[in-house]
Amino acid sequence: MPESNTASNELPPHIEQSVRSIARLHADHHHSATPQERVVEHMTTVLGRVNSIVALGVGVVVWVGVNLLAGVFGYRPLDPPPFVGLTSTVSVVSIFLVILILVTEQRAHALTERRQQFTLELAILSERKIAKAIQLLEELRRDGAQPRDKADAEAADMARPADPEAVIAAIDATQPR
Secondary structure (H helix, E strand, O other): OOOOOOOOOOOOHHHHHHHHHHHHHHHHHHHOOOHHHHHHHHHHHHHOOHHHHHHHHHHHHHHHHHHHHHHHOOOOOOOOOOOHHHHHHHHHHHHHHHHHHHHHHHHHHHHHHHHHHHHHHHHHHHHHHHHHHHHHHHHHHHOOOOOOOOOOHHHHHHHOOOOHHHHHHHHHHHOOO
16 A cells, blocks of 8 residues: 555645644634633633523522422511512523623624635635636637746746735734734
């Protein structure tokens, strides 16, 4: 069996470069977060788990149960039915959660915008390269498939693969921080 230049678990250099560039895009986004934004994202992550639903359900059941049982055992319930305290608490927590989600979504939207801009830049660049390749093929066809010894600086520039790091740096240079 012939050996390849790369091991089965290694990626070709151009793919590794692209992966590193995308990782840098995400790392830059993460590092640009303020301490408050990091706290909000952490809280949203923690509260967005299934355990939070279970804890909320258990909390409501305990609240209602304690207040109902207090009346049964002759004590004055802290929040008798219709549980106005529970309703108020749930309302305040709901407003808090909405704000947490909005802040988190706003940061996620900023990352999505950067990724979309990156994709758009690469798509435009790819379209220009394809158009240039078609133009060169048409020249070859018109010239009877006899290549001329003529330098084409634009074709030489476009023959190089796009450097994702340079594209991200160019995007960053145009974006206000």
